[in-house]
Amino acid sequence: MEDQKKQESPAIGEISRRTFVGGVAAAAGIMIVPRHVLGGAGYQAPSDKLNIATVGVSGQGSSNTRGCAGENIVALCDVDDVRSERVYQLYPNAKTYRDWRVMLEKQKDIDAVIVATPDHSHAVIAMAAMKLGKHVFVQKPLTRTLWEARMLTEAARTYKVVTQMGNQGHSGEGVRLIEEWIAAGAIGKVHEVHCWTNRPIWTQGMRRPADYPAVPEGLDWDLWIGPSPMREYHPTYHPFAWRSWFDFGAGALGDMACHVMDAAYTALKLGYPTSVMANIAYEVIARERPDGKGVSYVRLDYRDSYPMASVIHYNFPARGKKYPAVKLHWYDGGILPERPDELEPDRRMPESGTLFVGEKGKLMCETYSESPRLIPDARMKAYKQPKKTIPRVEKANHDLNWIDACKGKTKAVSHFDYAGPFTETVLLGNLAVLYPGRKLEWDGPNLKVTNFATANDFVKPTFRQGWSL
Numbered sequence: 001m002e003d004q005k006k007q008e009s010p011a012i013g014e015i016s017r018r019t020f021v022g023g024v025a026a027a028a029g030i031m032i033v034p035r036h037v038l039g040g041a042g043y044q045a046p047s048d049k050l051n052i053a054t055v056g057v058s059g060q061g062s063s064n065t066r067g068c069a070g071e072n073i074v075a076l077c078d079v080d081d082v083r084s085e086r087v088y089q090l091y092p093n094a095k096t097y098r099d100w101r102v103m104l105e106k107q108k109d110i111d112a113v114i115v116a117t118p119d120h121s122h123a124v125i126a127m128a129a130m131k132l133g134k135h136v137f138v139q140k141p142l143t144r145t146l147w148e149a150r151m152l153t154e155a156a157r158t159y160k161v162v163t164q165m166g167n168q169g170h171s172g173e174g175v176r177l178i179e180e181w182i183a184a185g186a187i188g189k190v191h192e193v194h195c196w197t198n199r200p201i202w203t204q205g206m207r208r209p210a211d212y213p214a215v216p217e218g219l220d221w222d223l224w225i226g227p228s229p230m231r232e233y234h235p236t237y238h239p240f241a242w243r244s245w246f247d248f249g250a251g252a253l254g255d256m257a258c259h260v261m262d263a264a265y266t267a268l269k270l271g272y273p274t275s276v277m278a279n280i281a282y283e284v285i286a287r288e289r290p291d292g293k294g295v296s297y298v299r300l301d302y303r304d305s306y307p308m309a310s311v312i313h314y315n316f317p318a319r320g321k322k323y324p325a326v327k328l329h330w331y332d333g334g335i336l337p338e339r340p341d342e343l344e345p346d347r348r349m350p351e352s353g354t355l356f357v358g359e360k361g362k363l364m365c366e367t368y369s370e371s372p373r374l375i376p377d378a379r380m381k382a383y384k385q386p387k388k389t390i391p392r393v394e395k396a397n398h399d400l401n402w403i404d405a406c407k408g409k410t411k412a413v414s415h416f417d418y419a420g421p422f423t424e425t426v427l428l429g430n431l432a433v434l435y436p437g438r439k440l441e442w443d444g445p446n447l448k449v450t451n452f453a454t455a456n457d458f459v460k461p462t463f464r465q466g467w468s469l
Contacts (some may be wrong), residue, residue: 049468050135050406051443053107054114054124055100057085058239060139061116064166065091067399068114072391075110077103082220083239089405098220100125110134112406116166118242121226121251123148129468130159135406137399139166141250141256142416142423147460150447151429151469153420162405164412165419167258168398169368170266176390178356178365178372179267184386186374187358193264193328194337197367198351201414202241204333205283205308207235227467244305250430252332256367257426258419260352263369265422267356269323272444273314278432280307293376305435308331310436312429330429338365342375431455 053075054065077097078084112135123143143149203348212232228247241248286295312330352367365372374380405412441451449455
């Protein structure tokens, strides 16, 4: 450990200059103004800053760290020394680590932790940090599996730390406008929603690699695997396409639905669905028939990788008189919903977005709930928007919203009491993907499929020996 300079108290009877000046000022009736007040708008005393650590800095974590760089970045951790070096150089005062467990054990000055690793490590890192009383910011999806999301939600309540999931659109203006418009009846009661994405932009629906190249220099592969079952290194897994694999990621749905579905989940107060069903695209190959009479077509169903494309149908029950039952449809892999008749011929469908279908009209927004509008344009131009009633996030800044919440100035908008159940709803779609064409009846409060017990085997992960929550 680095030597710390000791601060010695003045001897009895010794009067420091600060004590003397303060005493004279008090006697003269002069007010001593703290430096942070004199500093003017935007000045922050060093003692007001959080000590933040980031785990997983070589990818999205670099952006989250940059978003919090006005605080004290005191520790950076990543299993890949080479890919992380460029980020380490940006924060020369931060201590660096490969193993987040060592970081949490040795560095006691950490107030808050950003978790931006691949999905399979989110839960174990966030849980360990919360148990130590650290505030946490966890990238979306909150976890890889449903059970882990439930555990983090309950842990946040137990340890009373400030939490935030990294779905930044939830701090934006768009999601609030949509909620206000729907509450005001802009399109009437909503009974159907379509959500779609241009993901995956990586390969899915494939076999596990059969070749085993050497682990790159500077990469701790055992730590990268973490709580998931061990397998040999391959560049298909790290650094980018880990999302395609069930053991490490949550596919296109997990990557984008916490953004794209956010407006619907928020504005319609969706809660838990009652059922889900998926249809998937998969590879089909032609094989010669054993009798030599032509070929037969065989479906290749790779249970190790998410499908090339999927359409997932969620059913949500009515939530009181104001919110009727809703069917929500998810599309990925290049599949799009039917183009609405109300959309002008010269207007494009967003690459990712949401379409709300109401009794009195339709509303569309883009990936992060941004650019909401009634369609057609004439309807939007004629619409008298209701008064803004939902509190806004300052500068729509998701990172700073979390920081301010850690300091007790506000409440984090995507705290785990919101983000946990939302993530469970999203990930239920991946459970359906494992059993395409089968409708799964879902008991959300008890985290259980009620009509097909086999599916419950995938609600909770199996942790590698030595790892647990």
